Amino acid sequence: MKPVAALSVSIVAAVLATACGGFPPAAPGGATLTGSLASSVPGSVAARAMDDSDRRRAASALESLGNGESSSWRNRDTGDSFVFTPTRSFERGGARCREFRLEVVVGGRHDGIGGNACRQADGSWRMAA
Secondary structure (H helix, E strand, O other): OOHHHHHHHHHHHHHHHHHOOOOOOOOHHHOOEEOOOOOOOOOOHHHHHOOHHHHHHHHHHHHHOOOOOOEEEEOOOOOOEEEEEEEEEEEEOOEEEEEEEEEEEEOOEEEEEEEEEEEOOOOOEEEEO
């Protein structure tokens, strides 16, 4: 196999794995994103769409991705699609915090929302105002 073809196969495999929920791995210790986006943006599809498995993937993205890097996945139970992108890192009260952008497709409807989350002592990420 030529190097270009091997690279193409690797890229396709990574994209398929991501689409099927293969990346990123769960956050250390089963950390999750807690707090409510729904109360911050009433009527937002993105704010209501995440279930526990999606919140774990978001926490993993907050933990492991650099600013501007995205994690995308499709929830196997709901069929909803997500793209989660940490956009900025900062500290608040000694805690590591991140701004992020969440894009979703729920039932064919596209929506997006931005937010902040801070890492708690137990390893979870909590939505911040």
